[in-house]
Amino acid sequence: MTPLLDARDVQVRYGSLAALAGVDLSIHDGQRHALIGPNGAGKTTLLNVIAGATRPQRGTVVFGGRDVGRLGPAARARRGINRIHQRPAVFSTLTATENVVVAALPRVIPQRRWRPGGRRRAAQHRAGPLLEQMGLADVASVPAGHLAHGQRRQLEIAMALAGRPRLLLLDEPAAGLSATEVGRLVELLRALPRAVAVLLVEHRLDLVYALADTVTVLRDGQRLAAGTPDEIRTSPLVRQAYADGVA
Ligand SMILES: Nc1ncnc2c1ncn2[C@@H]1O[C@H](COP(=O)(O)OP(=O)(O)OP(=O)(O)O)[C@@H](O)[C@H]1O
Ligand SMILES: [Mg+2]
Secondary structure (H helix, E strand, O other): OOOOEEEEEEEEEEOOEEEEEEEEEEEOOOOEEEEEOOOOOOHHHHHHHHHOOOOOOEEEEEEOOEEOOOOOHHHHHHHOEEEEOOOOOOOOOOEHHHHHHHHHHHHOOOOOOOOOOHHHHHHHHHHHHHHHHOOOHHHOOOEHHHOOHHHHHHHHHHHHHHOOOOEEEEEOOOOOOOHHHHHHHHHHHHOOOOOOEEEEEOOOHHHHHHHOOEEEEEEOOEEEEEEOHHHHHOOHHHHHHHHHOOO
């Protein structure tokens, strides 16, 4: 089966530092793939390369059977690669609904194109179910700046889903969340439709093992191991990598 995403031999250098030293990663439709590894391993860099925010010096990124290497982030988002960042990014003065509307606008096709405001109404139509899906129906009218940290994370995921992704890239969604908030996030992510493949970067291994069906371990810009959560959990190599340094 052709993978949804096939990144090959990806190399990113910053001066003498190889942030990624020739990494392969493939993800199939509907897969839940986790990318783990110590700080500075190159996880965010690989997400940036897949999203089109960082141009690798070497390597290819094929998505949906097409080489997307020359496309920027907006063009890749239109093809179905959407992401949330390591640092949360929502419009704090806009309500939760308005944030999702803004995110949905580029991707909706109004039913009555010739009517003024048709696109906005179509986006508003999409926002309700997405907020519901992400457990935010009760706070739809609350400005994002007033939401709890965990709710802002949920809102960002709703915004990424508004782009109708085939691949959702999540960079440390559980960072800074309480144990209760992590539990809630796990539930919400597990309930995502299988039409969306997920690439999850996360230090919280409880979340990784609850969600992922495959795990890739990076260290010093190289793929150290890949396998099922059970294989990774029991791998001495992986234990050693984590013992050597993770925040
Ligand atoms: N723009 C940049 N300029 C210079 N060095 C960079 C840049 N971006 C990343 N790096 C370096 O590349 C390496 C990989 O960074 P990256 O952010 O991908 O790691 P990470 O695995 O996401 O780590 P963390 O778990 O801390 O988020 C690090 O040594 C980092 O300092
Ligand atoms: Mg990172």
